Amino acid sequence: MIFRQLFEPISSTYTYLLGCEDTRLAILIDPVMPTWERDLEVVQALGLKLAYTLDTHIHADHLTSASKLKQMAGSKIAGPSLDQLPCTDIPIEEGKRFQMGSIQIDPLHTPGHTDNHFAYRLGERVFTGDALLIDGCGRTDFQNGDAEALYRSITEKLFTLPDETLVFPAHDYEGRRVSSVAQEKIRNPRLGGHKSLQEFVAIMHELKLAYPKFIDYAVPGNKACGACPPGIPEELQKYCGQISDSPQG
Amino acid sequence: MIFRQLFEPISSTYTYLLGCEDTRLAILIDPVMPTWERDLEVVQALGLKLAYTLDTHIHADHLTSASKLKQMAGSKIAGPSLDQLPCTDIPIEEGKRFQMGSIQIDPLHTPGHTDNHFAYRLGERVFTGDALLIDGCGRTDFQNGDAEALYRSITEKLFTLPDETLVFPAHDYEGRRVSSVAQEKIRNPRLGGHKSLQEFVAIMHELKLAYPKFIDYAVPGNKACGACPPGIPEELQKYCGQISDSPQG
Numbered sequence: 001m002i003f004r005q006l007f008e009p010i011s012s013t014y015t016y017l018l019g020c021e022d023t024r025l026a027i028l029i030d031p032v033m034p035t036w037e038r039d040l041e042v043v044q045a046l047g048l049k050l051a052y053t054l055d056t057h058i059h060a061d062h063l064t065s066a067s068k069l070k071q072m073a074g075s076k077i078a079g080p081s082l083d084q085l086p087c088t089d090i091p092i093e094e095g096k097r098f099q100m101g102s103i104q105i106d107p108l109h110t111p112g113h114t115d116n117h118f119a120y121r122l123g124e125r126v127f128t129g130d131a132l133l134i135d136g137c138g139r140t141d142f143q144n145g146d147a148e149a150l151y152r153s154i155t156e157k158l159f160t161l162p163d164e165t166l167v168f169p170a171h172d173y174e175g176r177r178v179s180s181v182a183q184e185k186i187r188n189p190r191l192g193g194h195k196s197l198q199e200f201v202a203i204m205h206e207l208k209l210a211y212p213k214f215i216d217y218a219v220p221g222n223k224a225c226g227a228c229p230p231g232i233p234e235e236l237q238k239y240c241g242q243i244s245d246s247p248q249g
Numbered sequence: 250m251i252f253r254q255l256f257e258p259i260s261s262t263y264t265y266l267l268g269c270e271d272t273r274l275a276i277l278i279d280p281v282m283p284t285w286e287r288d289l290e291v292v293q294a295l296g297l298k299l300a301y302t303l304d305t306h307i308h309a310d311h312l313t314s315a316s317k318l319k320q321m322a323g324s325k326i327a328g329p330s331l332d333q334l335p336c337t338d339i340p341i342e343e344g345k346r347f348q349m350g351s352i353q354i355d356p357l358h359t360p361g362h363t364d365n366h367f368a369y370r371l372g373e374r375v376f377t378g379d380a381l382l383i384d385g386c387g388r389t390d391f392q393n394g395d396a397e398a399l400y401r402s403i404t405e406k407l408f409t410l411p412d413e414t415l416v417f418p419a420h421d422y423e424g425r426r427v428s429s430v431a432q433e434k435i436r437n438p439r440l441g442g443h444k445s446l447q448e449f450v451a452i453m454h455e456l457k458l459a460y461p462k463f464i465d466y467a468v469p470g471n472k473a474c475g476a477c478p479p480g481i482p483e484e485l486q487k488y489c490g491q492i493s494d495s496p497q498g
Contacts, residue, residue: 003373003413005431124252164252166415166427175436178415180426182254187424 001103002046005168005177006039008032011062011214012173015039016127017046020101025051027078027100028069029120029127030170033226036065040073050075051100052090055222056129056170057117058083060143060215064226077225082109082116087225092118108157112150113138119158125166126181132158133169134179137190140204142215147204151197159185250352251295254417254426255288257281260311260463261422264288265376266295269350274300276327276349277318278369278376279419282475285314289322299324300349301339304471305378305419306366307332309392309464313475326474331358331365336474341367357406361399362387368407374415375430381407382418383428386439389453391464396453400446408434 002019016029017039026048031039043050050073053066057080066077067087078098081091092098098105098120106121110131117138120127130138132154140147158167163182186192191200212218220229228237251268265278266288275297280288292299299322302315306329315326316336327347330340341347347354347369355370359380366387369376379387381403389396407416412431435441440449461467469478477486 005413005429164254175432177429177432178427180254183424183426 002026002048004042004046006035006042008035008062010034012171013062014168014170014172014177016168017042018100018103018122019043019046019048020103023101024048025100027052027054027103027105028075029054030056030059030129031065031069033063033065033068036068036072039065040069043073049073052076052078054078054092054098054105054120055080056119056127056131057114058143058219058222059130060212060218061171062214063218063221063228067224067226070225079225080107080109080116080118083223085223085225094118108153110150110153110157112140112146112148112153113143115144115146115149117153119153121161121165124162124164125168126158126161127168127170128158129170132167132184132188134167134172134176134184135188137188139207139209141207141209142212143219147201148197150204151191151200154191251275251297253291253295255284255291257284257311259283261420262311263417263419263421263426265417266291266297267349267352267371268292268295268297269352272350273297274349276301276303276352276354277324278303279305279308279378280314280318282312282314282317285317285321288314289318292322298322301325301327303327303341303347303354303369304329305368305376305380306363307392307468307471308379309461309467310420311463312467312470312477316474316476319474328474329356329358329365329367332472334472334474343367357402359399359402359406361389361395361397361402362392364393364395364398366402368402370410370414373411373413374417375407375410376417376419377407378419381416381433381437383416383421383425383433384437386437388456388458390456390458391461392468396450397446399453400440400449403440 004017006015013032015031019026026043055064069075076089078090079088081093092107094109108119110117110119113130161181165181167179190203217229217232253266255264262281264280268275275292280302304313318324325338327339328337330342341356343356343358357368359366359368362379389399410430414430416428439452466478466481
């Protein structure tokens with residue numbers, strides 16, 4: 001498999017490129033609007049054709065470039081079926097393997113950061129989205145977030161994967177790029193070292209995080225698979241790419 | 250490939266188990282004396298036969314279990330040819346691929362921590378020994394260590410591997426288990442972020458580290474592939490395993 005970990009610095013997002021060496025088709029997991037051109041260039045420079053974009057959840061911190069890439073490269077939009085977005089071409093469900101050539105992805109419903117959040121397991125790697133981060137986890141105070149649900153998602157679905165499974169998160173704000181299930185089980189300060197549900201819930205409730213800067217445009221925009229929502233302030237429009245080009249999905 | 254990252258807590262060493270699914274043969278990289286039985290049990294529980302032990306260098310902080318495992322499991326001892334140890338069965342050289350079934354290891358001479366230190370590249374993984382650690386590197390103040398040589402080993406041999414190459418170090422003292430070439434290039438505080446040779450050498454010279462606790466027995470012991478050297482104080486003999494069982498190599 002061809003594998004690239006691409007970084008988008010505005011929202012500190014990792015976009016993952018998976019390429020099948022036989023079919024020369026590619027998937028981008030969590031592609032982000034400001035870097036859609038860079039991402040497509042990387043796909044093409046590797047001699048691949050973008051077949052799918054695959055989002056882990058409806059992001060609050062950036063706009064997905066799923067629709068943009070569909071429009072520009074003809075890729076199909078894959079994402080959690082539970083979101084029931086009319087713009088989704090391939091609805092993803094747990095227990096239903098998503099396959100592209102030799103690439104086989106097992107979707108894991110991992111609610112808690114958002115209610116419909118998914119992680120994607122691919123052999124010895126797991127793309128954990130905003131559920132499990134390196135030494136951290138996604139916040140649980142909006143979009144039907146639920147600390148108790150996140151605890152169960154992580155401890156019952158992610159921490160039960162083999163110890164050596166590589167953890168590739170959707171974000172890191174300190175330049176870290178990879179961890180493993182064993183590492184997070186041992187040293188994740190929020191729920192590693194066998195922290196109890198009660199300890200985790202207390203930690204999450206005490207975070208007192210600021211209201212997310214982009215949530216009011218990002219969530220409606222991402223519910224349209226990455227269209228820039230009407231009424232967005234001019235200084236934020238750069239995050240949408242070229243709005244006039246926005247697809248209908 | 251079957252892959253396990255095993256931890257030895259006394260010296261905070263990671264021992265890596267590589268198993269070939271076709272031949273059912275296994276390699277242990279940097280196995281450590283106090284955990285030789287555990288390591289062998291893991292090999293056997295996976296239905297594998299230990300064929301080789303492979304050390305990255307002559308360790309100063311622990312005793313290799315190479316000879317012990319040879320004695321108990323019939324494995325062959327592989328290690329840097331430059332060390333010219335009479336107990337080495339398979340002398341390792343850069344440019345000479347080490348192969349066991351479908352497992353292909355490319356040895357990289359990476360001097361600096363010790364003069365004859367090797368890293369081992371295996372596809373998308375590199376086992377960096379004590380040359381490159383997560384957010385750190387091996388010390389360079391004994392065993393012909395050389396900060397300038399280490400800088401060149403890391404920047405010219407390890408940092409030129411593809412960004413996504415997974416870095417598996419021989420030690421971590423904070424529970425971290427894996428990094429990547431891109432991560433270390435960006436955020437390694439000693440030589441990431443394009444630090445110059447001069448900056449790195451200054452950092453290494455200012456470390457003022459204590460004299461290593463076990464070096465006086467570990468180095469001669471490891472020059473005999475893990476025999477407990479004569480005259481070792483009683484309280485340290487536990488680190489040697491059963492001395493009376495020590496092989497002649």
